Amino acid sequence: MIDSFKQLINKIGLPRLTIILFLVALLIIASVNRLPTSMLLSNSLVRIGMNGVMVLAMVPSVQSGAGLNFGLSIGIIAGLIGMLVVMEFELMGFLGLITALLIACVLGAAAGYLYGLILNKVRGQEMMIGTYAGFSIVSGMCMFWLLAPFKNPEMIWVVGGKGLRMTLAVNDSLAKILDNLWKFKILGVEIPVGLLLAFALACLFLEVFFRSRLGVSMKIAGANPAFATSCGVNVDKMRVLGTVLSTALGAMGMVIYCQSFGYVQLYMAPLMMSFPAVAAVLIGGASARKATVWNAVLGTALFQTLLTISLPVTRSMIQGDISEVAKTIISNTMILYALTRKEGDGE
């Protein structure tokens, strides 16, 4: 009995077990305080689907040996551009979504290629360089948002008429298009089937990829570059490919995020967006050297559920909104914790 319990702890890992127990405690408090538990769960599901693909973007980057992709903002901006182009031309419904995803994917891949070339020159410090690369791109893009040739009056500043607004509302035919696809209710909990399906598809794609010859080559290049070279794998190429995949996934993840959120936020909004994604995959049991699709899925589920539930529960007990504070504390603590560990746990 005790042995099997120990095995369970080993398998899940202490940090995840703590979070799960904390979640259970939160849910109990929520139901005691007569909060709408089913709504909290529905919201959690939506947030898992919204953020999942961006968290998934960490996996190829870590597997190829380039570490956690702190420069995910680069992909996020590619995703924003995809959304903006679709909104400029007022493409509706699924046509709009698919166009946005395509543009995001192409731009993300191109930007990821250049970013990967940079990362190959700064081996061993990818994560620090990535953080600053992300920061610089976000700041640099502030100028682009002002100068970009977007003409749609819905998108540009009302006064002066030049440059994009801070926050743009996604039009109704595009907003929540995936969330509402095949949505159904069970026991009062709304299941956003389309959204979760998109996340699942991305997971499946990565899972298959990492079983293919190319994917295994990438994994080996990350695990032991000398071994990879002796097998005839071009390690530099694999690292670039990993970064390309990561950035493109980040871009498409952003499109999915925006359609669910209903708004496109520009300027400094994407600045810190890579941090919750990094934190989520680390909570899932990944490390800077090893990350699996499972880590991303588990991590997203735990992290987003925690954020969604903790806000109303704490608000019901104490005054004031601590969700942003909680998010910052949890994500940064988790990053700190995980980076001081060499191996991922929960394996």
Added chain:
Amino acid sequence: MLQVKNVSKEYGGNSVLRDVSLSVKPGEIHALVGENGAGKSTLMNILFGMPVIHETGGFTGEVWLKGKKAEIESPKKAMEAGIGMVHQEFMLLPGFSVAENVKLNREPTKPNWFSGVSGNKLETLDLQKMGSDTRRALDKIEMDIDEWLPLVGMPVGYRQFIEIAREIDKADLSLLVLDEPTAVLTETEASRLLSVLKKLAESGIGVLFISHRLEEVCEIADTVTVLRDGEVIATMPKTETKLEAIAEMMVGRKISRSKTAESGRAIDEGNILEIRDLYVDMPGEYVNGANLTVRRGEILGIGGLAGHGKLGIANGIMGLYPSSGTLIFDGGEIPLNNAQASLEAGLVSLSEDRRGVGLLLDESIEDNIALASMISRKKFLKRVGPLPVSVLDRKAIREHANKMISLLEIKCTGPEQSVRRLSGGNQQKVCVAKAITMEPRLLLVSEPTRGIDVGAKERVLSMIKSLNRENGITVVMISSELQELRSMCDRIAIMYKGRICGILDPDAPDAEFGFCMAGKGGIPSD
């Protein structure tokens, strides 16, 4: 002055030094020679009180210094006792100037305002005295560089001299120990170093000098001690010995070779691999224009002392280190510096760096065996339904791994066990399994038995032999252990300074091998 009496040392049950005794008189240059693994470095570590000795259970025997029994528990104690050591790897700070390095942690200081309160840790450095002391030390070894130049960017030769300057700057230095000081030097630098050592010895300092290069030993040593397998084979004055004799003593082992006439060996006269004018830029193992031909179906050995380029040959052929020259394999030329091309041609290498290059330590046994072949030979792949995508065939990998585990008798809990937890011998068996799975046409084996136990050694060697005999795979075997080469190979090439110095029959007398390893003739290569 220094007397080592009956020193023995064990590392985890393996005895590396047995009853070693030697003595160094003031003003004497005493050379310590021996093959890799003969126990030279261990002896040095004992003399210098390195923590690794005490962490592994200490040693037995006694060390006497200046007529007193010395308890050398730490490098600090060794320094206080007047032993100076010049290490194989430089222990210098690159960003500091020459003087700062020489005086590091022994800086002359003078009191200032703060130090009165806080003690001598905050005293000001006496830069003038640091400079003049360093100058004096540098002058002693005839170095005319500025003592305030930073070390960064100085050639390695200079650094070696600066290390020596640091040691002789110590006021009470009575014994200087040098661990292969000329290994990284050019010939002119080396000869300068030797003349400096002679001068130091004349001033009454005892010098204990460890080297592979026998010419040097013969040039400067007064006394030579030969160490082999942890035992002192002989100690003799230089005047009574010759280079060849020392070489023979270094390598000579009782040969337990049972050469039975084998039938059905088909060694073609045709060449399967021709190496022409190969240069390989592998640090520590440079190859400088090697020429070698390998006959189809043979086991060719490559021997020689460490640092003479035998490992460079394998790594160069496999495209892992920058190289130039010509490789002709089976009639076609193989591009160099292209690992993929070498693999595709059917060349497979068993790396000398098992844990670093040969294995994915955190992955399972089955993955270690299969993945290299999956990547370079496209084995173990299957289609996903009707999709144009191939993924790993887990079932085939598992089956193959189980077959290999029983064939090579790999001791493990199952094919899923991670390789890190296996013993050295079993790790090597996994490497062999990986190589077999690649279906080599020519197998390069580097140091196949380094660091593995006797039982596994035999299993690995017999596996290599049977690959050659039964599957007709040509084998090039590179090893520091001459004995091993002689029991396995049809011909043995000996390398010296990055070239093939001679190709010998495995039954050739010890003296001839010694001769070749010291760079003296042998049979000229093709």
